[in-house]
Amino acid sequence: MSAVGPPTLEQVAARAGVGRGTASRVINGSSQVSPRTREAVLQAVADLGYVPNQAARALVTRRTGMVALVIAESEERIFGEPFFAGVVRGISAELADASRQLVLSLVQSAEQADRLHGFLSPAHVDGVLALSIHDDGALPVDLSARGIPTVLGGRSERWPEASYVDVDNRAGARTAVQHLLKRGRRTVATVTGPQGMTAGRDRRDGYGDALRDAGLAADPALVAEGDFSEASGHAATRALLERRPDLDAVFAASDLMALGAIRALREAGRSVPGDVAVVGFDGIPRAASHEPPLTTVVQPLDRLGREMARMVLRHVEGTPGGPEQLVLPVELAVGGTS
């Protein structure tokens, strides 16, 4: 027979009885083509099942239609947290809507980071989304130097002038603690996230804000650091109970830690929310299915992903002159633990 491999533009043009250039114009929805010719080309495209070859297109347009998502995070966290799944889903959906492909790069070793380095060039991807949360990772910095649009998920203090989309961790934490105070709690402890992460610090600061607003003194004995995991929430809460047995509320900077806190509280003979109210942060599915449902600050993960994708595409188009920052609002979902 004939065609080995997919049909080419040339073949489409031939079948439509037009020139290559005209066929190209039709396919790119471009300017002036007579309706008749357009029809003929479209028909040929349909007949042949033509799909433009991206490699060839990329070669001349210098646009690949691919956006890389770099996740530099330990195996453990990627596994444990629904965070990534939610954000990835949002990114994926938005890129799909824009007919872009998502290239996923999980970086889990220096070797992988090196290889990635070569790949992340304007010749291979139009833009880069980075989800790392940690303050480490020099990655984004030299990307911007290479002139490749980059958007971070979560603010980075290491690179304040970067474009990013973040959730309003501080305001969320503040709202959570205000909620506890409004319900009459007066001795509000907090299990913070790692203070080496922006999100961890922001949520702790929000806790501080709420206390200050209420004219309450901040007692270091009411603050214990965790690492967002359930086990750390459990341990931190035990420590808090030891230091301040009179505490009547706990704000945990993650839902998993809140769950650990509840377990510790119950083990210590405290009822939740009777003796001690608990509020978490994240809005993971397990929080909702918990008995009773956890009061928590819900993050718009899907939207975070979508906004990141949208922002990087905007930068690829070159629309915004400089970096952009977007902070998404979070929402308190009152459950039965507060």
Place this chain on the structure above:
Amino acid sequence: MSAVGPPTLEQVAARAGVGRGTASRVINGSSQVSPRTREAVLQAVADLGYVPNQAARALVTRRTGMVALVIAESEERIFGEPFFAGVVRGISAELADASRQLVLSLVQSAEQADRLHGFLSPAHVDGVLALSIHDDGALPVDLSARGIPTVLGGRSERWPEASYVDVDNRAGARTAVQHLLKRGRRTVATVTGPQGMTAGRDRRDGYGDALRDAGLAADPALVAEGDFSEASGHAATRALLERRPDLDAVFAASDLMALGAIRALREAGRSVPGDVAVVGFDGIPRAASHEPPLTTVVQPLDRLGREMARMVLRHVEGTPGGPEQLVLPVELAVGGTS
């Protein structure tokens, strides 16, 4: 100055004082090049920070170096199950080792499936990995027709002649139930997964195998169907307790269902494992951190991903003549619930 954009092969060649062809040979580690020239080219590559342009390369070699991972699954499942994260991680690692890129495509609407259709051609990706689990999704079928290597995660009865990597669900379930019988349990119930999924059926069949091996009659009243979720495990177990209050063990086809089962049992005043032993399936992190740790059948998720990637790359190379099937062993992790 000079170079706008990344350096090209031509520039590398010029700087090394050799021809384009020679430079290409060095970069592709090819055959005969004198050590001196090789050195010069390598130096030039280093000096210029040259990285081959994949689009140009793809155009002529007809290899893109990209492998697509298609996940056709509801939002809910992608969120809820660590399954995907685990497999993705394995795939990612293996592809990185082979210097291939992972293109992630979450399909969540017919529209997205359509667009994907155009993308999944030999001109864009070298191979396709599909993770869907459901029996629906006609996707893989026409992919093979297009001559693009495809590997499924999980056996598909809709497409038995496909290449796939699966975990040995049936043997795992059988082992789990044998374990219960060995511990003296005699009235073993099961909460199955959806019978519309291969994994759901296989695990139920393994349950049947173990009973048959032990010469026990299969009682339909001891079988209830769930959908792998915790809530369904809870509900199914309640139904089982109603029908057979004398049951002394439950094999749940997923860890989440096992957790739901334990909750239902405790609510019904049964102690675990005292009155009723429980075994799950999956090996999710929550199972290990449960109190007491859940006895469960652990799936090698990372390895599943790695083997899928390895298999598809093998097919891209054209090594195997026909389809391949690989079934990975699973392992019983005895915890405190059995």
Place this chain on the structure above:
DNA sequence: GGACTTTTTGGGAGCGTTCCCAAGTCATGC
């Protein structure tokens, strides 16, 4: 030292697009 073989090298052709310029077509106006 010359004829021959082997290794090494340079560069033309071509992969499938888009871009752009020149040429062709068609009304319109006088």
Place this chain on the structure above:
DNA sequence: GCATGACTTGGGAACGCTCCCAAAAAGTCC
């Protein structure tokens, strides 16, 4: 009827690379 301008159209050139062939260089043997 013919110049003028506005649309359309065809196809050359280029994007950066690999493949391959022929030429050059380096060995080898008698």
